Amino acid sequence: MLEIDAVTCTKQDRCLFDSLSFTLHAGQIMQIEGPNGAGKTSLLRIIAGFARADEGQIRYNSTDIRDDYDSFAADLLFIGHKTGVNQQLSAYENVQHWLMVHGAQADEEEVYTLLAKLGLIGLEDVPVRTLSAGQQRRVALVRLWLNQAKLWVLDEPFTALDKKGVAMLQTQFQSHLDKGGAILLTTHQDLTAHFAQLQTLALEYRL
Ligand SMILES: Nc1ncnc2c1ncn2[C@@H]1O[C@H](COP(=O)(O)OP(=O)(O)OP(=O)(O)O)[C@@H](O)[C@H]1O
Numbered sequence: 567m568l569e570i571d572a573v574t575c576t577k578q579d580r581c582l583f584d585s586l587s588f589t590l591h592a593g594q595i596m597q598i599e600g601p602n603g604a605g606k607t608s609l610l611r612i613i614a615g616f617a618r619a620d621e622g623q624i625r626y627n628s629t630d631i632r633d634d635y636d637s638f639a640a641d642l643l644f645i646g647h648k649t650g651v652n653q654q655l656s657a658y659e660n661v662q663h664w665l666m667v668h669g670a671q672a673d674e675e676e677v678y679t680l681l682a683k684l685g686l687i688g689l690e691d692v693p694v695r696t697l698s699a700g701q702q703r704r705v706a707l708v709r710l711w712l713n714q715a716k717l718w719v720l721d722e723p724f725t726a727l728d729k730k731g732v733a734m735l736q737t738q739f740q741s742h743l744d745k746g747g748a749i750l751l752t753t754h755q756d757l758t759a760h761f762a763q764l765q766t767l768a769l770e771y772r773l
Contacts, residue, residue, distance in 0.1 A: 567592050567748050568613070568717060573622030575608050581772055582608055585622070588767060592716070595739060595749040595761050600769035606752040607647060607721055609769070613750065614644045614719050626717070643715035647722060649706035653695035657686050657705045660694065661712070670712055680711050684734075699726040710738050718742060720751040736760050 568590040575582045582605030590596050598606045611617040613624055615631050615638065624631045631638040651660055661677050664670075672680075681690050684704045689697060694705055703726045710718065724732055732755065739749055743763065757764055 569625040571623045573619045592746045596765040598752045601771045604769040604771045641716045643713045644719045651706045656691045658690040718749045724755045
């Protein structure tokens with residue numbers, strides 16, 4: 567599904583990674599680990615096509631993502647450190663916005679059921695900026711339940727979630743993998759007990 571081929575990235579005269587290669591197949595989850603500043607976010611942004619590698623190629627279904635970015639983007643769900651939630655809008659309004667952007671359909675009852683599942687009922691009409699950090703993260707993650715994208719690229723998705731939130735997210739990951747999706751994520755959470763098919767990639771802090 568996704569091939570990272572000899573990718574090199576240098577920032578501020580420091581080589582973060584050099585000639586990095588790996589493959590992610592349908593049904594697989596890969597965790598990128600490493601200390602602060604190692605280059606995890608930089609790698610995710612290159613893979614998502616938001617930044618250019620100094621060298622190397624990212625292929626999706628055997629095609630360089632730059633040759634057919636629209637098809638790649640249609641299959642990609644990226645949730646970064648900055649979660650992409652509109653802070654001025656309510657959770658409900660954010661969901662309506664994402665549905666429109668992704669051309670997805672969900673009736674009002676489905677939206678409310680999802681918001682209830684994520685513990686956001688009673689909070690769905692207030693501006694997101696007034697919610698707690700964990701509640702804001704839950705709003706950002708609603709997209710994982712709404713989206714048909716096959717490839718999820720997620721930067722620290724567990725940040726600020728409580729234990730129940732972490733468990734719910736892991737269950738949703740498994741459901742995505744079972745349907746043939748693939749997940750690439752950074753997290754400091756130990757996922758080894760939860761995903762038999764977990765692959766890990768450790769980036770070192772290079773001087
Ligand atoms: N836009 C940029 N311009 C210059 N340097 C950058 C830029 N983005 C990242 N860097 C540098 O690249 C290095 C790697 O940053 P990156 O955010 O990829 O690390 P990370 O492994 O995700 O770290 P963390 O665990 O703290 O989130 C850092 O030293 C950072 O200062």
